[in-house]
Amino acid sequence: MKQKGFTLIELMIVIAIIGILAAVAIPQYNKYTARAQVAEAFALMAPVKTALSLYYQTTGAFATGTRIERHDALGIADRDDLGGDYVRRITAKANGSIRVQFFNNTPVNDLIRDKIFELRPTVSSGVITSWACFTNAPNGSWIDQEYINSCG
Secondary structure, eight states, rough: OOSOOOOOHHHHHHHHHHHHHHHHHHHHHHHHHHHHHHHHHHHHHHHHHHHHHHHHHHHHOOSSSSHHHHHHHHHHHOGGGOOOOSSSHHHHHHHHEEEEOOOOOTSSSSTTTTTTTEEEEEEEEEEEEEEEEEOOOOSTOOGGGGGOOOOO
């Protein structure tokens, strides 16, 4: 008699293989989602970086005063108006750095929820030449470096 179909052991092997693949794929997808959401922050920071660069090049210093005074001097919106779908706020700090904070609720990925990171300028010959990511503060409210693709 010729057998038709799969045996129980063959089906159990297939299910085990699918389970192993899912166990590897789901965490990787979660990290991918977090990196994609962090990318929104870099898009939203572009005008702030430009404003900081122009202000520093013109005045030779970073904007000082209260947060509102700094944002007004730079000609950018207040920090809460600079947010997006995942980014809660973007703040220009007195030392020229840009601080990003993510929302603390869904749809923000658990890996970056309510976390922060900063872009800090490197100054050379009176201009901002590059930006460095700062993520390794001692407390747990800072984002892990692995979720930041680049620090442009």
